Amino acid sequence: MPNGKGAAGAGEQKPVRRGKTANQRADAQRNRAKILAATPDALRKDPDASVAGIAAEAGVGRMTLYGHFKTRAELIDATLADSLERAEAVLADVPLDGDPGQAFEALIAPSWMLLEHIRAVLVVAQRELQPARIREMHEKAEARMRGLLERGQREGVFRADLPVDWLLAVTHLTMNAAAEEVTAGRLDRDDAARVIVVTLHSAFAANDHN
Numbered sequence: 001m002p003n004g005k006g007a008a009g010a011g012e013q014k015p016v017r018r019g020k021t022a023n024q025r026a027d028a029q030r031n032r033a034k035i036l037a038a039t040p041d042a043l044r045k046d047p048d049a050s051v052a053g054i055a056a057e058a059g060v061g062r063m064t065l066y067g068h069f070k071t072r073a074e075l076i077d078a079t080l081a082d083s084l085e086r087a088e089a090v091l092a093d094v095p096l097d098g099d100p101g102q103a104f105e106a107l108i109a110p111s112w113m114l115l116e117h118i119r120a121v122l123v124v125a126q127r128e129l130q131p132a133r134i135r136e137m138h139e140k141a142e143a144r145m146r147g148l149l150e151r152g153q154r155e156g157v158f159r160a161d162l163p164v165d166w167l168l169a170v171t172h173l174t175m176n177a178a179a180e181e182v183t184a185g186r187l188d189r190d191d192a193a194r195v196i197v198v199t200l201h202s203a204f205a206a207n208d209h210n
Helices: 002-045 051-058 062-068 072-091 100-128 131-137 139-154 164-184 189-204
Strands: none
Touching (some): 002 062, 051 072, 072 100, 072 131, 072 139, 100 164, 100 189, 139 164
């Protein structure tokens, strides 16, 4: 009889342990999400923010942060990847059929807003991560823009005398230049998307270039 009670007692405790483990796992996931959400804000305030500073921004302890990310570079990598995944979820819903020029404009506006949001992380990542890693994380977004530019060239909307790689580079440079101008106070944030679109349309329009 005592053995039976002991076995029953042990059996009754297992769900409690499982529940505790599940709660710990949920807490860990929440802390990780808080850290990833706070890192862009911390880097926007101070690109050289320490791990302790980022942890404070996230409202967690330094050791909690280290429990998820062993180094600052690992945290930057994870933050950029997370930011780009969120951006991908937005850009994937942008309709790219129909007129390539109009589709290009529809893609630029949200791309600009997302770039402005993650730019602080990207600037730091370019200092601390390998270029190949950053290119890898941008593959989906670049493939989407490349496909649209190539279709525009085939349909005579975008000039075909320049390689698509150059058009992509000019697009990225123009958007980053706009971000710098906004930061410097020389360009109105609300007007930036229009300025980018007008600049690129003027540079990319087929006209008599083909």
